[in-house]
Amino acid sequence: MCGIFGYVGKQNNAAQIVFEGLKLLEYRGYDSWGIATKVKSQPFDFAQGGKSKVKTTKEKNGFVVERRVGKIGDRTLSSKVLANSHLAVGHTRWATHGGVSVANAHPHLDCRKQIAVVHNGIIENFQELRKDLIKKGHKFRSQTDTEVVPHLIEENYNAALVKEKSFTSAVRQAFNKLKGLNAIVVAYSPSSKIVAAKTGSPLVVGIGDGELFVASDAPGILKHTRKALFLEDNQMVILGKDIKLISLPKGKEVKPKFQILDWKFNQVEKGGFAHFLLKEIYEQPAVLENIALYYDDSVGKLAALIDKAFGTFMLGCGTASYAALAGTYLFSRIAKKHVNFSIGSEFKYLEDYLTPRSLLIAISQSGETIDVVEPVEAAKKKGCKIAAILNVLGSTLYRQSDYKILLGAGPEKAVVGTKSFIAMIAVLLLCACTLAKMKKKGKLLLKESAKGVRLILREDFVNKIKRLAEDLKKQKHIYVLGRGLSYATALEATLKLKETSCIHAEGFAGGELKHGVIALIENGTPCIIIAPNDETYNDIISNAQEVKVRGAFIIGIGPKDNPVFDRFLPTSDIKDATIIPQVVVAQLLAYYLALARGIADPDKPRNLAKSVTVK
């Protein structure tokens, strides 16, 4: 789940360009970062076909590498690396193999430091490759799986030289030997080309005027261009005078399919907010109105697919799984339709009942979550129809699915998902209303939700949440209770609290309280009660009373106050859509709890990354 970035082109500040690119990709992993630039590179001469005029005396023409542990944050690059270069590759890491150290930070080089590799993914057979390369005399400097790649290429290239084969084919052969889901970007100091290849992990190429960019995902290249090429699995691209796309393993040339990204660069900037998390929370009313106004057709088609299908299954991970769970309740209560739900990583143990008449609705912000991508691939093999609700154009899930609804929430940079969840709920609610022939009602509920969220974002209300955060900041545990649809609300609220403020929080169905969880309640234990004005209200209030008598501190979130609440955070009553303002209250509480607990960067919670591309 790392961020990789590469640049080759007319500008001679390649290292700075890559550095800025990594900053934009840092939500993909922030354990360490590194950049390699090609020293003494000549300006990229498109006319000369990329051949650099520098005499390639091996050692001297290697790479200058800067690697650091920790986040880039507001660091700057050391001047040495900044040396004028037209080619550079970089990486921001989410550690999987090998601890967090400078030695394990990317880029990794071959023995002669002429091949620099950055990698995203897991090389499942790296142990045996490493053993074999060590036998052949290669010296390893790290414990990573990645480092086998530059040594493999070096090994192949030596062999290739004998047979006059190109550096590119040496990279191709090396990549073909890797097992697992991987994306690599490779630079070779004597050459002025970058070679990149992928299977499973995302890669996008950005086409600029006289310059080329390669990155793990679109926000990385938006600053420079909106013309993009999303690599398919088993593809390799050579970036030099022009772009050459080949298929793997054989190396057959493929005609590139370029796309124009519909995101603008300012969308990937903080826009005056302290953190992307807060910015994205404040973007939610516009996201809701956009869906209410423009999603009739797309949601109508999804409703028709569900109507026709013989069994519909929704799946997602983390926040997306809670949207899918909420969808199950919305389809049941609004459309009287049974739509199943499963956590993505568990679905592969459940999908034996899928048939070609089944519909799989995969929900994902990034479209790259491996625990969604893999079960979708398996379901496709069973002939299932795949519909996707996602936020990223050109992502793996986008290309896997037969029918796709883009959430239109704009780039989501904070690791903690907020506007993507609200958009997922809006699409599912509108779809359920459409299935029940009440589309108008659905659109009205979304417009009301946008108003309801704006009320919550008012300063006086936010100050109320800030005060509660101050009162809760020392708590070790927080419990969140909800019933029915609000069980999904409780789980999402809990996840926000956990991943943003790092407080142990647990969400559960109110009815489960007396079956065990109540044993955890003691004097002062904060319990958040999700209490919409619906059929669950009386029962969830009884649950609140049951924990109150054991000393719990009760926080009520909903349209109707109650004497059992020690603190009440009112929301609008928007019937089936009340989940939306309730979750926004929980998002804000999580954010201000993080600040109150001195968490420096709520955008990048410890140990997490924005899209989980490894199993």
Ligand code: AGP
């Ligand atoms: C949510 O705040 C988390 N970032 C995480 O649980 C996320 O929802 C999960 O990894 C799924 O990501 P996706 O929506 O991109 O598939």
